[in-house]
Amino acid sequence: MLGQLIINGLVSGLLLALPALALTLVFGILKFPNFAVGATLTFGGYAAWVMNHQVGAPLFVAAAVAATIAAGLAIVCDRLIFERLRDAGSIALLVASLGLSLVLENICRFVFGNSTRNFDVEIARPIRWNGLRINHEQIVTAVTVILCVIILQLLLSASPLGRAMRATADNPALAAVRGIERNTVARITWALSGVLLALSGVLAGLDRAVDPLLGWSYQLPVFAAAILGGLGSPIGAVFGALVIGLAEELSTLVLPTNYRQIVSFAIILLLLLMRTRGLFGAKAVRK
Amino acid sequence: MRGVTLDQPPETILAVIGPNGSGKSSFVKTLAGLLRSREGSIEVTGEAVTSLSPAKRVMAGLAYVPQEENVFRNLTIRENLKLATEFLRGRSGVGPAQEAQVLSLFPEIGRRPKTLAGDLSGGQRQMLAFACALLSNPEVLLLDEPTAGLSPKFVSETMEAVARVREAGVAVLLVEQNVAAALRIADEVMVLVAGRKSLQARASDISNADLADLFFAKMQ
Numbered sequence: 267m268l269g270q271l272i273i274n275g276l277v278s279g280l281l282l283a284l285p286a287l288a289l290t291l292v293f294g295i296l297k298f299p300n301f302a303v304g305a306t307l308t309f310g311g312y313a314a315w316v317m318n319h320q321v322g323a324p325l326f327v328a329a330a331v332a333a334t335i336a337a338g339l340a341i342v343c344d345r346l347i348f349e350r351l352r353d354a355g356s357i358a359l360l361v362a363s364l365g366l367s368l369v370l371e372n373i374c375r376f377v378f379g380n381s382t383r384n385f386d387v388e389i390a391r392p393i394r395w396n397g398l399r400i401n402h403e404q405i406v407t408a409v410t411v412i413l414c415v416i417i418l419q420l421l422l423s424a425s426p427l428g429r430a431m432r433a434t435a436d437n438p439a440l441a442a443v444r445g446i447e448r449n450t451v452a453r454i455t456w457a458l459s460g461v462l463l464a465l466s467g468v469l470a471g472l473d474r475a476v477d478p479l480l481g482w483s484y485q486l487p488v489f490a491a492a493i494l495g496g497l498g499s500p501i502g503a504v505f506g507a508l509v510i511g512l513a514e515e516l517s518t519l520v521l522p523t524n525y526r527q528i529v530s531f532a533i534i535l536l537l538l539l540m541r542t543r544g545l546f547g548a549k550a551v552r553k
Numbered sequence: 554m555r556g557v558t559l560d561q562p563p564e565t566i567l568a569v570i571g572p573n574g575s576g577k578s579s580f581v582k583t584l585a586g587l588l589r590s591r592e593g594s595i596e597v598t599g600e601a602v603t604s605l606s607p608a609k610r611v612m613a614g615l616a617y618v619p620q621e622e623n624v625f626r627n628l629t630i631r632e633n634l635k636l637a638t639e640f641l642r643g644r645s646g647v648g649p650a651q652e653a654q655v656l657s658l659f660p661e662i663g664r665r666p667k668t669l670a671g672d673l674s675g676g677q678r679q680m681l682a683f684a685c686a687l688l689s690n691p692e693v694l695l696l697d698e699p700t701a702g703l704s705p706k707f708v709s710e711t712m713e714a715v716a717r718v719r720e721a722g723v724a725v726l727l728v729e730q731n732v733a734a735a736l737r738i739a740d741e742v743m744v745l746v747a748g749r750k751s752l753q754a755r756a757s758d759i760s761n762a763d764l765a766d767l768f769f770a771k772m773q
Binding site: 426432433435436437439441442443444445446447448 | 585586587606607608610611612616617619622623624625626627628632635636637639640641685689
């Protein structure tokens, strides 16, 4: 029982890791919490569903197309909305992202309706091992997320683009006078965020089904994970996601399943009271 | 800033001095592109850069070292140095030869590539910032109070480094509060008072009495 809960919790945590990474990447570079993470995740889920169910593409092809579309959407939204507000402060950007979230969610609702949509995938028998049950979707989720985290970590730590992103996060004005175009870095960050959120949408759609509130149901634990890890810290986001996933799953030992989201609320509350910069976040410097 | 006209030849140091709040830092930030000018124009070796972004001005030959936060603290020395040239593809003179020449000017920087820039002392950070700016093989180097907060030993080392940069053929525009130190190495001096040019003359022609008059006039 406990072993099964731990496996489920780790996979749930991995499901939260990609959107938490998307949230923390945008926060690190553009310095605002993007409330459109959930809606972009939903949009990515629907884009993949159209490719998979309507066009008939295999799921991994559908996921790749959805990731490309979501990256393009994120760049267009940056160009039309966020770039104009870049110097208006984080509150203006946050409110704009809330607005974008409502628009995206309602576009999905208008086009696809309120009913749930499932991907066309073969139903496979779960693997049973020592009394533990691991289903096919959990393996796909774990492999996809771990690969994405490794690729993103390599990109950030060992590529010129990653250095430029870290430099812009560290000191945007200095990055500009070192020849790094802030808007280019911002757009690449949005594109990466779009890719991560679309893949999360596919994995979340595999885990349950795609519906207009799919992303909204992940929004709170994703914020809890990113805040726990320390907003702006990619490693922190992954760690935070695993902790939240495990904590939510293990809470079902003592709480009714419907109340598991209370864990995210409690963790955010505790962090705001005791350690606002999270576990891996940099100390805020007031200038 | 109003009515500030300036023409600086290569291989010279122009010290920009003036009382607090006279607009020295705003002037140099406007040249670097971090502040937008409402009118007027800026040219580097005959190329107009007024409408260019800060990043494109680096490509045109302008390098800027800010007063504070002049290195990426969360990146290593090696990463700071790499970033100084990585996005300047096509700029002439940028490459391994330039890097070797710059690192020979600041040997201590090259010895600790894996150290986080945030762990360096103020003077060492200043040297790293200089090195990064010079790696872009600039025509003009803009320095905003490079000796602020440094010990007397580092002040003289910094000024020596600035003088070496001039010898490499670069035009150095040095904004400085430490007037005595600036006058020791400058070829020319421009005094800013309340955003206007009060005086521009050869450094050797300026007396302490002239400076006291200009600074004191502002206080009155």
